[in-house]
Amino acid sequence: MVVVEKDLVTLNQDIAGQEIGIPVYRIFDKSIVNKTKAAGSGNKPVPKVYIQSAVHAAEMQGSAVIFRLIEQLKKLTLFAEFTLVPNCNPFGRTQRAGEYLQGRYDATTGNNWNRFYHYDETDVVSFVESLEQAEIDLIKSGSETKLVRSFKSFLKHKLGSKLDKDWGVNTAQFLNTTLQEIAVDADIVLDLHTGPSSTRHIYSPEFLAGQATAFNIENIISIPPKFAGALDEASFTPWVHLTELFADRGIELKYKVSAFTIELGSQENICLTQALSDSAGILNYLQQHHLVEGFVGVEPVDITTTLLKNYKTLFSKHAGMVEYLVKAGDKVAKGQVIARVLNSLEFDTKHAIVDVKAPDTGTVILHYPSAAVQVGTQLFKIAVHG
Amino acid sequence: MVVVEKDLVTLNQDIAGQEIGIPVYRIFDKSIVNKTKAAGSGNKPVPKVYIQSAVHAAEMQGSAVIFRLIEQLKKLTLFAEFTLVPNCNPFGRTQRAGEYLQGRYDATTGNNWNRFYHYDETDVVSFVESLEQAEIDLIKSGSETKLVRSFKSFLKHKLGSKLDKDWGVNTAQFLNTTLQEIAVDADIVLDLHTGPSSTRHIYSPEFLAGQATAFNIENIISIPPKFAGALDEASFTPWVHLTELFADRGIELKYKVSAFTIELGSQENICLTQALSDSAGILNYLQQHHLVEGFVGVEPVDITTTLLKNYKTLFSKHAGMVEYLVKAGDKVAKGQVIARVLNSLEFDTKHAIVDVKAPDTGTVILHYPSAAVQVGTQLFKIAVHG
């Protein structure tokens, strides 16, 4: 029997003192969870999947996708416990800037809400050093269940300690660390975002780029397994490092947390019809990993994988009003005029229009959402296949 | 010989003291202007056309249209002097809000940049009272040229006095009054705007609604000739009032300034191809009034005129994430579901989605540009034909 539970986790207060929290949905099949519990702590636990959306508050499509996932998970056979957190940023989602939502960074500090998750390399080292020989022997013998459980518990404890510090943490750290405390138990972590004016794409760590195709999204950006502050990185990096430390001791670990950042089109927008097809990709991935059963599957699309180093940003060299001549998803050739900048001080000269050319051949993944640009504005991001 | 002159009018300084101004283009046929001047001051002067854009700085399409107008006016026969002011708001156009431009109001005060033009009813009264009998007799005899010239000069003087006040004026008044000083000479005034996510439409005073069809824009909003702060109103209202005061004395004036606010689609966007077709409507209007010659004309569209009292705003009664189910330009029927609001705290109940229904039958002129709304957000503006 599939159960949907809802919790409101307080995360913020406004200056009047009123609490503003996040809804956290948990979906699972009671009978399967009970059976696993009955089997005892030595057994492989029920897998856990964590999905959040809108940590950048204007990137709302992921919340529509979570709505669709809840609808559908109720009808499938579930072999995992799901934790779903739509609109996970109660700070950003009240922050208006004109007619839009400024939810990308803390309006006080400029801190990007997706760059303050926690990872400390030295923690992993100290964890490994604290392991007793018996535990290491168990792992050597091929049994990782206990290791996984105790490392997760260790990481969770570290996150709690961070939040408890006398001097406190900044707002972005507070938000990110609190979310991470919920996510740290999960075996699969999906962070749902959007771009500005963007086609769908997915960030996958290199070691999962093969599996990432199951999401059925046309563009995969393959990133090295390093930490740069985001949730996907914060989720898999400790396990990558743990694996390396064991490899140094000649032990090959099989378990790793899988984590992806999925970019579901453009910000400031939701579409429930499109959300159904977005959720299909996620369910397809889950079914391939035997976490759900009964999903009808997807019509596969052609997928291109681009290394992060070839995923390039074209910054504007001119201020002015820009007309974008290509749209997200379009292929462009090196030298092709992809935008033109209008300069109203030169309407009577031949300098009125400046052409912007693609510096290389590739696929336009996203462009800036406004015609008004300054020098250094991120005009385009292009997956280069030059 | 058509001449294009360019001037940079200083309007603003930043806090370092650097001047930030507006480019003002003047286009005219030298031979015609000279001929008229030679004819002496009693003669009908060369008509003047004033066109500005982007007083709401993010409403940029009008600047692209002015670029197209300059291109084309150079090739036509001109019977008028044109003053063209793209990007006329140097305060708004530097004001960023996240990835968009906050150019609708003064970020310090909330003052709408299009609500502080000058009009003082008592000025008109005192002007009429100051007229000598000889002047009135001249008007009675059908000759308005001198009256028009002296009233324009009177209005210009009032604007100058306002800017010179000891105690000063606020920033929006400063911007608006300075622009109005340039526009006050003109016989035709066009203020180019856009809506948020919007179809093209035009605000015309009732007494010009017939002529407004020449712009070839599908939707006309016909407004009463009252002053509510905008440039079009500030341009025609003094003349409407002057006409009324003369009518009270049994004299019928023929001259009035014609002024329109033209809404050229959606904000944060320019398209030079569309700008060509937008400029065609304006040239068509100008040609019908014998101000240009040689323009090939337009393919007429079906035009609907709606009284301002039937141009209604639907404000949201719910906060949440909105999917717009109709787009600008669509016809809707009373009771039709035109949007739905997603509430992420109710994803597990039947209250997850709230339908928004059209309160009446009509044409959607514009909708809000973001999915993120609060109670009272302007969701739609609808021209009601119920």
Added chain:
Amino acid sequence: MVVVEKDLVTLNQDIAGQEIGIPVYRIFDKSIVNKTKAAGSGNKPVPKVYIQSAVHAAEMQGSAVIFRLIEQLKKLTLFAEFTLVPNCNPFGRTQRAGEYLQGRYDATTGNNWNRFYHYDETDVVSFVESLEQAEIDLIKSGSETKLVRSFKSFLKHKLGSKLDKDWGVNTAQFLNTTLQEIAVDADIVLDLHTGPSSTRHIYSPEFLAGQATAFNIENIISIPPKFAGALDEASFTPWVHLTELFADRGIELKYKVSAFTIELGSQENICLTQALSDSAGILNYLQQHHLVEGFVGVEPVDITTTLLKNYKTLFSKHAGMVEYLVKAGDKVAKGQVIARVLNSLEFDTKHAIVDVKAPDTGTVILHYPSAAVQVGTQLFKIAVHG
């Protein structure tokens, strides 16, 4: 027995759907309220006092004052029911702009949160026209109790209808009208604000300027009893108009709602010590009107009353960095240098510093809170006694 009741009135939701409301405190003496109720509906009801703060969210000192009032009212004898609403603007109080709070206007529309209260002159006319002769005779005989009750009930009904409109109302109207529904029952309405960098002052309608001295605030701005959108005006204007309509019929009404806007120093700041002295002025006023008993009173200050037409704003004629040479509360003489503007493009010339002189003699009530100004920035507000 003095009772403090607390209610959370929902006013806003964020885009996730979470409700954000306002705490409403009610303080009264149960025995007095009961006694009055027992006396029946013909009797004079217990007077009602409504006090709100921080409708401009960054103007927080009033909330500290309400905290102090609750502390003290509990210890006094109360002859009135008090409704106290600190932080009454749940929209503004989450809206950050850098390190400050942008709570003066709706960040989407620029609508000032204190300009959308409801008043419709025609309502008052239709109310008077609907009165039956028997009611009018009762009033003529000197008994206004029933009239007051029915007019309040009429006004409340109008506010409710406004909120119920099919097409809805904008966010500021929604906030203001909802607050007004709570305030409309009150006989005394106090709206607690602050200025930018400001000395304490109070806006009083002319007909109450004598009574306003009881608040013991050094500067009174005496305003004509007209409606310009604020709560104080929305509270007393209907009663002023009602009185006028009765006067036209030869009947003199005695009852009017008393309403004031009190400016408690500077924004972005609270001080609980100062709040104690601020609350003393309010309690002094209440005690003079026999609404509380047992308050020890205040040490009277010298008070200057200035007509609104003499309360003038000095707008900057220069952009640059400003040093304010006088502070709020200072007296200035006509021609005195009260600020100087530094222009960094002229550091090598004698134009580096521009002096700003007082255009008239008076008291500086407030100045702009930042050194960074543009043309038209409101530099000073001065109560002119020239």
Added chain:
Amino acid sequence: MVVVEKDLVTLNQDIAGQEIGIPVYRIFDKSIVNKTKAAGSGNKPVPKVYIQSAVHAAEMQGSAVIFRLIEQLKKLTLFAEFTLVPNCNPFGRTQRAGEYLQGRYDATTGNNWNRFYHYDETDVVSFVESLEQAEIDLIKSGSETKLVRSFKSFLKHKLGSKLDKDWGVNTAQFLNTTLQEIAVDADIVLDLHTGPSSTRHIYSPEFLAGQATAFNIENIISIPPKFAGALDEASFTPWVHLTELFADRGIELKYKVSAFTIELGSQENICLTQALSDSAGILNYLQQHHLVEGFVGVEPVDITTTLLKNYKTLFSKHAGMVEYLVKAGDKVAKGQVIARVLNSLEFDTKHAIVDVKAPDTGTVILHYPSAAVQVGTQLFKIAVHG
């Protein structure tokens, strides 16, 4: 003969295309510069001092200080060339946020304007590797003049290459790199900032903490010579690294660029009187280094130096309205109540006020400039002397 030259360096355009630049002042004694030039390129060049202010645009006091420095340098004997850049951020200084200036970060991206200066460790390595033996022998012999000149030229070239990249750089990189191109020639670099509500303090690299006392500022924060994105670090770090690489080869370099970030009180404020005393500290430093002569000197203050690791931020654990009970510059004891947070939902309970205690003994260097805080707001920065 002291000469003041002024240049306007274009850095930005607004969307109309208008250029917005920075005034750059150069002050030097012509006779000394000429004499040095005459002596030939082998000779020690005239030292160069670079001073900029307001890269965080609301931190304006430094611009007033530069005004005062220009006044005074003209009267002194100069043994150095001075480059002075007030209001060096044309992007930030037009960016308003309510009544304040949002000049700390790029409003589009959240990028801090003081974190994108350039430093690439591998550049230094490649420079050293490119040196020929003859050059190294020259350095060994004690002559560093040529090395200094060629390393500066190398660094300048790298900055130019960065700005020339096909794909461009972001706006903060563009601003910072362009400023750094001007500063890279200097031997002494001063970056003038302010805090929020702050006492004067100075960031000095550890190796200069002794010299930093000459600025006569009460609090010195001594930082390790590492690069974290700011101008002071970008200025001295390459030289620190160069010294280390030479030390590895057994050669001791004597020359290093000296660079400091000076925090001149509070933002949103200028005071020309205080600017005179601020400039005195800088002139005192310059005179101690024989770069000026004729300055009368300062009255020394007591100076405390704190290591960066003991300079701690206290983040708020509560949202609400805060009263700061200590001010910048105050000493506080561990456990002392230094602020209290008012919660308007608890005005009727004992939780209305939450005390904030100092976690350690020290000096309050700054506090947040507003009473309105959220969880994670930077309440205080304290130099801990516990």
